[in-house]
Amino acid sequence: MLRSLYSGVSGMKGFQTKLDVIGNNIANVNTVGFKSGRVMFQDILSQTVSSVSQPEDGVRGGRNAQQIGLGATVAAIDTIQNSGSxxxxxxxxxxxxxxxxxxxxxxxxxxxxxxxxxxxxxxxxxxxxxxxxxxxxxxxxxxxxxxxxxxxxxxxxxxxxxxxxxxxxxxxxxxxxxxxxxxxxxxxxxxxxxxxxxxxxxxxxxxxxxxxxxxxxxxxxxxxxxxxxMSNVDLTGEFTEMIVAQRGFQANSRIITTSDSILEEVVNLKR
Known part of the structure; x- marks a missing residue:
């Protein structure tokens, strides 16, 4: 339950960074020679709750590991060096x-x-x-x-x-x-x-x-x-990515509110 809270927070931070980069791109849409940026994400280290086991002939089969991810983080903020118009x-x-x-x-x-x-x-x-x-x-x-x-x-x-x-x-x-x-x-x-x-x-x-x-x-x-x-910023792509970032931010905030509601129910069990 607490893992979902931290996963939601990490997602919100990542999409906030993405919105920051998009805002800078749009602000420089008419800047001569400007090169736009993009944000790439990666998952954070996963927590293993059950380890992997190998099969033994005639005894038992192999079992895959069980892992729970701990959220996302920014992997890179790339500068796109394509030529502008x-x-x-x-x-x-x-x-x-x-x-x-x-x-x-x-x-x-x-x-x-x-x-x-x-x-x-x-x-x-x-x-x-x-x-x-x-x-x-x-x-x-x-x-x-x-x-x-x-x-x-x-x-x-x-x-x-x-x-x-x-x-x-x-x-x-x-x-x-x-x-x-x-x-x-x-x-x-x-x-x-x-x-x-x-x-x-x-x-x-x-x-x-x-x-x-x-x-x-x-x-x-x-x-x-x-x-x-001129700038190599593509406004169509930037506004599309802005919508994706906005919805991603909203989805991660819903994870936090849902986890909070469950925690509230757990606390109310004592009453």
């Missing part, structure tokens, strides 16, 4: 990666290393440096900030090369090439806010592994200028 903006500094790979950015206060992002809504600051909306520096394939101080206008090719455009319409040599990072295990990245991810020991990103787009060795895809990758 493309939105055309026709802004040169808006970039989208068509394929795998992440932009390498360096926030203020970080002297070395980089964070990763799929949000390519970049702009130019007063020093003509390519930066994110929060002012983080966009890094080139050399791991250095991209400065456009000597170019009046420019274009960005599919391999990430920043090409200056002269006033007469001619083009010059590439100023820099936007760095693209291939992540062996994108699910192992850690969200740090601001549409950025941090490498972990399970994402297996070499701190010096900034590559380039259209590299056949790294397979990081190509860069599309004038487009943005």
């Amino acid at each position: 493309a939105m055309t903006t026709n802004v040169t500094t808006d970039l989208r990666i068509d394929g795998d790979g992440y932009f390498a950015v360096r926030p203020a206060g970080m002297e070395e290393g980089f964070y990763l992002t799929r949000a390519g809504n970049f702009t130019l600051d007063a020093a003509k440096q390519l930066v994110t909306a929060d002012g983080a520096l966009v890094l080139s394939s050399d791991g250095e900030p991209i400065s456009l101080a000597d170019a009046n206008s420019f274009s960005i090719s599919s391999d990430g090369s920043v090409i200056p455009v002269n006033t007469d319409g001619t083009t010059g040599d590439a100023i820099a090439q936007i760095g693209i990072v291939k992540v062996p295990n994108p699910g192992g990245l850690e969200k740090v806010g601001g549409n950025m991810f941090r490498s972990t020991v399970n994402s297996n990103v070499d701190e010096l592994a900034i590559g380039t787009a259209e590299d056949p060795d790294t397979g990081t895809g190509s860069v599309v200028s004038g487009q943005l990758e």
Whole structure:
């Protein structure tokens, strides 16, 4: 009887976490480069009330174990790294990666290393440096900030090369090439806010592994200028999962109220 109470509580906690993740997904449905999350459950260790026995020829047959589960818990909160839909903006500094790979950015206060992002809504600051909306520096394939101080206008090719455009319409040599990072295990990245991810020991990103787009060795895809990758949140799926979580929460709360009613009857036996 008490086991059912604790099982109901564990289920309510799990579905509350699921609703928290769903709420965050829906809140970021229009966030550029946002990657949605999902909650996966697993059962808790079961209590064995009768152990298993093996059969003996001509004496007795085998018997299976009798186990009572002790509820559910959250097994994982995964980040879904599928690409979001493309939105055309026709802004040169808006970039989208068509394929795998992440932009390498360096926030203020970080002297070395980089964070990763799929949000390519970049702009130019007063020093003509390519930066994110929060002012983080966009890094080139050399791991250095991209400065456009000597170019009046420019274009960005599919391999990430920043090409200056002269006033007469001619083009010059590439100023820099936007760095693209291939992540062996994108699910192992850690969200740090601001549409950025941090490498972990399970994402297996070499701190010096900034590559380039259209590299056949790294397979990081190509860069599309004038487009943005939007959130990969599917509202239809999220609202469906919200209904499932709501009903699951209600069902587990009914377990608690039913167990409480039975306990009340047991207490009233003394009267």
